Amino acid sequence: MRNVLAVTMVLLAFAGGCKQNQTQTASSEKTPEAVTQNAPELTPEQLGELGAQIKKTPDRAGDLLAQHGLTEATFEAQIRKVTENPDASKRYAEAYRKASA
Secondary structure (H helix, E strand, O other): OHHHHHHHHHHHHHHHHOOOOOOOOHHHOOOHHHHHHHOOOOOHHHHHHHHHHHHHOHHHHHHHHHHOOOOHHHHHHHHHHHHOOHHHHHHHHHHHHHHHO
């Protein structure tokens, strides 16, 4: 339960820090699956550290994600994947706690 709460907090912090008015035409939009396939796969530890960095500096969220080759959609997709695995969730939560300290 604590892991889910930590992940939820990161997603909420991320969503609040990344609000931007972006307009795209329907023809240029990619499906979440297509976007996720092109993004580098980060470890739960890397995602935890990135989540903590985003929470500390939400105004730099877009830059932090770009440095890792991610977008908001790909980051959220990878977080969801981590939450499906109890071991990965624990690893994420531990890395998040360490990076938040």
